[in-house]
Amino acid sequence: MPYLKDHVIGKTRSICPICGRQLPAQRVRRGEDILLEKSCPEHGDFSTVIWRGRLNINSWTCGNEPLGDDYNPNCPYDCGLCRHHISDTCCVLYEVTRRCNLHCSFCFAEGGAGEDISIDKIKRDICDIVRPGQTFLQLSGGEPTVRDDLPEIVAYAKAQGCKFLQLNSNGLRLAEDEQFVRQLAEAGLSFVFLQFDGTRDDIYRKLRGRELLEIKKQAIDNCGKHHIGVTLVPTLVPGVNTNDIGNIVRFGISRVPYVRGVHFQPVSYFGRYPAPPANEDRYTLSELVADLGQQTNGMVNITNIAPSHCDHPLCGFHSSFIAMEDGRFIALTKPDSEGCCCGVTTAEQNREYIGRRWSRPDESEIPAAVPSEAGEPDDLDEFLRQAKTRAFTVTAMAFQDAYNLDIERIRRCSLHVYADGKFMPFCAHYLTLGGGQ
Secondary structure, three states: OOOOOOEEEEEEEEEOOOOOOEEEEEEEEEOOEEEEEEEEOOOEEEEEEEEEOOOOHHHHOOOOOOOOOOOOOOOOOOOOOOOOOOOOOOEEEEEOEOEOOOOOOOEOOOOEOOOEOOHHHHHHHHHHHOOOOOOEEEEEOOOHHHOOOHHHHHHHHHHOOOOEEEEEEOOHHHHHOHHHHHHHHHHOOOEEEEEOOOOOHHHHHHHHOOOOHHHHHHHHHHHHHOOOEEEEEOEEOOOOOOOOHHHHHHHHHHOOOOEEEEEEEEOOOOOEOOOOOOHHHOOOHHHHHHHHHHHOOOOOOHHHOEEOOOOOHHHEEEEEEEEOOOOOEEEOOOOOOOOHHHHEOOHHHHHHHHHHHHOOOOHHHOOOOOEOOOOOEOHHHHHHHHHHHOEEEEEEEOOOOOOOOOHHHHHOOOEEEEEOOEEEEHHHHOOOOOOOO
16 A cells, blocks of 8 residues: 555654754655654754655654643753653763864764863763662763773773673774773773775775775774673664665674674764765665664574664664674564563663673683583583673664754663763753854
C-alpha cells in the first residue's frame, strides 16, 4: 500500500534554528521520508528529514509516550534537569579542556582554541558528579590527551568511586606515547571511545584534514597491550564514508578483543560544521540500519538490532554479538526485547550493561573452559569464556541539532553533560543557533 502524501504522523515541539524560540512541530510523512516541520513567525518554515526508507517508524518507536501537555515552555534553555525530564543519568560527559591537536571540519565541541580547566576545579566537579560505585564518566574536550595530568584526573575519579571511566579521544597521543597509555591504564581507565571514521585515508583527509588510519591502528594496539578496551566511533557523513560502514564493522571484528565494538554517530550540525545543512546532507538512523544489513551481508541487520528505550527510540540502537575465535559472529540481541539492550530499561542497568561490554576484561582472570571426559573443553564453558573476552557491540547515537531538535527526545535523554554546576542533556548543551564555521 503506498504512503499517503503529506500525512502528519505525530506532533511535538522544537525550536527555530535561527532565533531559538520554542515552536510547535510535527512529523510529516512524504513518500518514504519522515520530516520534522515547524514554522517561525520571524524566520519562516523549516523542514528537516529525520527518517528515510521502508523501515517502519511506528514499529521502531512502539510504546514511546507522546510529549503531551506536561512540558517546560522554556525548554531546552533552562534545563538542569527539570521536573519534566523523564530519564535518569546513564552517563556523564565532562570536558577537561578546550584545546585540541586537530581542527576537524565537524566538531560538536569546537575544540582547538581555549584553555584547560584547572585541576582544582576538575577535582571539585568530579566530587559533585560521582556517585560511588555507580557513575559512568566520559572525559572529553577538546582532546583530553593534550593534558599531561590526565592520568592524575583518571586516578582521582576512580578514588572517588567512579565505576566506569571512558576517554573520548582522536587517538593521536595514544598512538605516539605508549608510556602515557600505560599510565592511563594503571590509573584505572576503563575504555576509550576512539574517533574512527573509516578504513581509508581519503575519509580522514576530508573530515580531519590529514591521513590518520595508521595512527588509529597504532592507538588501538597500544590500548590493547595495556588492557584498555576500545570502541570505534565513526561520524557518518553522506558522500564521505557512508559506503564504508561494513568495512568499519569488519575492521573492528578483526581487532577483537582489543576492539569491543563500533558506535556509529550520523552527522549532526552543531558546534563546528562547514555550512548550514540541506536534507541531502543528512543521514538518518533508518538508513544506517538498512546499510548495516546490506554492507555486512546480513551479519548485522534489523533482526538483531534493538531501538533504545533508555533514551528515545529515535536517538539510537544497540546490538550485541560474540566474535568467536573460529570466525562465527553470534547475535545476542533480539529486536522485540522489552527495553534497551536486551531487556535493560533503567539508566542504572544500562550503564552496567554497556560499561562491562565496552571494558576489556583481563583474560588472565578468566578461567579456561573445563575439559570434558573426552578431553575437549565443554562447549558451554568455552562459549561463556569467549562471551566474556570476545563480546562485540554495534550501537548508534543520532544526536540532534537546532534543525531537527525534538523536545520529546530531549526529555528522554540519559547522556548528560556536567557544566557550570548542573547536568544537561547532551544535545541541549551543545545546541548551536545559526551555526556553521
